[in-house]
Amino acid sequence: MNREQALGEIIARHAGREGPLLPILHDVQRELGCVDDAVEATIAAELNLSRAEVHGVVSFYHDFHAEADDRPEVQVCRAEACKARGVEALIAGAEAAAGTRVRLSTVYCLGLCSVGPNARVGDRLHARLDTGSLKRLIESV
C-alpha cells in the first residue's frame, strides 16, 4: 500500500469523530513515520481546514515530526524528580553510547517519579537506571 492510500485509510478511519485532527496525526506519525507537507495538504483538504491550521497543530505538539527519523529512539526523563535522583550524571555516558546510531531524546516525566532515572523505548518503560544499565539499554535498541 502506498502512502496516499495509507493516508486515505487513516482519514477514513476517523471520519465522523468530533475533533478528528489529533487522532489522525497520531496514526500518521505512527504509520508513516512523519507528518510532512504533502500529508498536511491532504489532511487540510479532507477536513476542510487551511494548510496553515493543520501546520499550526503539527508544529505545536512535540509528538509530531515533519521529517522521518528511522533511528531507534530512547527517551530519557530529565524532569525534576529524575534530576533529584541523579539523571544528569548519566547523560554524557548515554550520549556517548547513543552516538549517531540512536536518537536520544528528552522527555518530561514518565510518571515513575519514585524510581528514577527512567527511560522509554517504544511502549516499554525502564526504571532505576544507572550508568551501566542505561548504556546497555541504548546499545540493545
Added chain:
Amino acid sequence: MSVVRISDDALARACGADELAAAFTRAGAEVERVSSWGMHWLEPLVEVSGVGYGPATIDDVAAILDGSSDKAIGRIDQHPFIVNQQRLTFARAGRTRPLSLEDYAATGGWQGLERARAIGPEKTIEEVITSGLRGRGGAGFPAGIKWQTVAKAAAARKYVVCNADEGDSGTFADRMLMEGDPFAIIEGMAIAAHAVGAHHGYIYVRSEYPDAIGTLEAAIALSASKVAPFELEVRAGAGAYVCGEETSLLNSLEGKRGEVRAKPPLPALKGLFGCPTVVNNVLTLTAIPHIVAEGGAEEYARLGIDRSRGTKPIQIAGNVRHGGLYETAFGITLRELVYDIGGGTASGRPVKAVQVGGPLGAYIHPDQFDLPFDYEAYAAADALIGHGGVVVFDDTADMADMARFALEFCAAESCGKCTPCRIGAVRGVEIVDRIRAGGRGRDRVESLPQMHNAAKAGRGRREQVALLEDLCDTMKYGSLCALGGFTPYPVLSALRHWPADFGHSGEPENADGI
C-alpha cells in the same frame, strides 16, 4: 498452591514485574495481576496469601514460593505505610484486578452511580457540595459548584471531560488510578454526566502513558452497558505539558493547537465545542463514587482541615527512600511526609529542598517543614499543593540550576499565547545566567556616546536579582494561565532560600534594598 499476586502497574513493569510474573508461571504458580499498593521502593512486590515480598527478582522466585525468602515484609495490609493511610480514592489499590468487573462490584463499585440515579441530579450535586470536594488537579475549585454551573446552563449538548494530562514531574496518582482502578474514573464521569445532563465524555490522557490509555480503552468497552446512555472515549495528548491546563486541553480535544483560552467565558458555560463542559481531574472524578454513595459525603466532609476537606493522594517522589502513593486527610506536615513516611533521602544525605506541586510548585526549605498540607496554608507561604507531588532533593542539588530549569521548562512548554510567559521565560533564563555570572558589563547600546543617561558601570548581581524579581512579578500577575503564572514560585523560592547557590548573599546592598 496459593495465588501469586503481582502488580501490572507501569512502574512495577518498568522494574521487571512482567519477567517476574513469567518466572512464577514457569515455576508452576498461578499468577494474578493486580493494581499497585503504591509502595514503590518495594516494586516489584509479590503477594502470596497476604504476605508481601519485595523488591523481588527472578532469583527470589523459588524462595518466595517455599516461604523462605528474606525479602518478606510481613502482611502487606498491616504494613505501617498502608495502615497509617486513609485510602478512599485509592481504596482498591493493590487489592483488585484492574479490569475485573467482578472485583470492582465486590468492592462497592457502581453503588455511587446507582444512588445518583436513584436520588436524581439535584440531590447528587448537593452531596458533592456537602462533601467539600475541591478540584484535585491543582486549582482547588469546589467541584460541586462547577457541576451546578454546568447543570444550570441551558444547552442541547454538554460534555464531561476528564483531565488525565498528568504532566507534573513527581506526580503519578492519576496514572496509578487509570491503570489500577479505571472503572472508578468511568463511574465518577458517569455520575457527573448524570448530574449535569451530559451524554458524551472524553478522557484526555497524555501520550507518555501508553499503559493507561490501553487499560482505559479496555475498561470503557467492558463497562459500556453499565454507564449507558453515557458514552465516553479516550483521547491521547501529543506531548504538550500546557494541555493539562483546562482550556488548552479543550482546544487540543477540538483538534487545535493547545493554546490557552482567556477566561471568561468559563468552560462550565462555553467549553468543548462551545458547549457547557465539566472539566475535572482524574483524582476529583475518582473521589466522586465514594462521596455519592450512602453516607459518603458526610464522611468526606469530616476529614481534613479548614476549607480543605477530605483526603489527598500525595505522591512521594524524587530522592526519597520510601517513595510511593500516600493518601491521607489534609493537614499532614512535610516533616511527617519526608522523614517519618518517606524515610529521608534515598542517597542517605541530608534533605536540602522539597518541591511540592510539580514543576510550578515552590521549593520548600526544611525550616518550613511544619507547614500543614492545606490549600490556604500553602498559598499563604507562597507555595502550592497543586496535584500533590512531593519531590525530595538532597544536599547535592544546585537550586540555581533548578530555578533555571523551571524557566527553561516554561520556555519550552509555553503555548505562546501570552507575552509574559512566552518571552518572560526566555528572559528569565538569561537573567539567572547573569546572576550566576555576577552581573554583566555595559552592553553595546549603553556604551554608545550619546547614551548619556545609561548606567556608567555594568549591572551588578543585585540589580539582576531585582530584575528577576520584577520579571517574576510580571509573569505571576500577567500570564493567562498557571504555566506562566506559577513558574515564578520555584524560581523565587529557590532564590529566597538558597541565595548562596546563585552566588548571592541574600542581603540587600544598601538600606534601600538596591
